[in-house]
Amino acid sequence: MAFISYTTHGFILLLAAASLLAVSDAKTIVVGGSEGWRFGFNYTDWVFKNSPFYINDELVFKYDPPSENNSGYSVYLLPNLWSYIQCDFSKAKMLAGPNQGGGEGFKVELNQWRPYYFASGDKDGYNCKEGLMKFFAVPLPHWNN
Ligand SMILES: *[C@@H]1O[C@H](CO)[C@@H](O)[C@H](O)[C@H]1NC(C)=O
Numbered sequence: 001m002a003f004i005s006y007t008t009h010g011f012i013l014l015l016a017a018a019s020l021l022a023v024s025d026a027k028t029i030v031v032g033g034s035e036g037w038r039f040g041f042n043y044t045d046w047v048f049k050n051s052p053f054y055i056n057d058e059l060v061f062k063y064d065p066p067s068e069n070n071s072g073y074s075v076y077l078l079p080n081l082w083s084y085i086q087c088d089f090s091k092a093k094m095l096a097g098p099n100q101g102g103g104e105g106f107k108v109e110l111n112q113w114r115p116y117y118f119a120s121g122d123k124d125g126y127n128c129k130e131g132l133m134k135f136f137a138v139p140l141p142h143w144n145n
Pocket residue numbers: 042044045048132
């Protein structure tokens with residue numbers, strides 16, 4: 001009994017240590033920096049300059065609610081490269097709606113080793129096509145620990 005409880009504790013301690021390591025390595029990155037998530041900013045260029053990202057990094061999308069100047073931004077995850085290129089939202093998953101970008105912003109943790117295709121979705125893909133509001137990232141594993 002004592003042995004079981006000892007190993008259980010040891011295991012929990014190990015898990016705790018591992019998750020502390022992961023947390024201390026993870027970065028929080030505001031998409032677009034001080035520009036935030038808005039129409040007309042080149043996010044492909046932004047990603048290029050801010051790569052690489054690592055697994056467990058957190059992206060923060062900060063954007064204004066709909067107004068006279070924007071029809072409503074949002075955060076969608078597109079299923080593949082083709083839908084990303086086409087700005088095709090038919091199989092996309094909405095992560096955050098037009099009113100979720102205020103305050104601290106909307107946070108997405110990149111917790112898998114896979115491509116993440118992000119875009120702002122609206123009626124005709126206008127934000128995505130004309131507003132350049134799309135980018136993709138493949139977070140890398142932490143090789144060094
Ligand atoms: C956005 O930036 C990328 C990478 O720098 C560049 O190739 C592309 O032409 C830019 N797009 C526009 C519309 O300026």
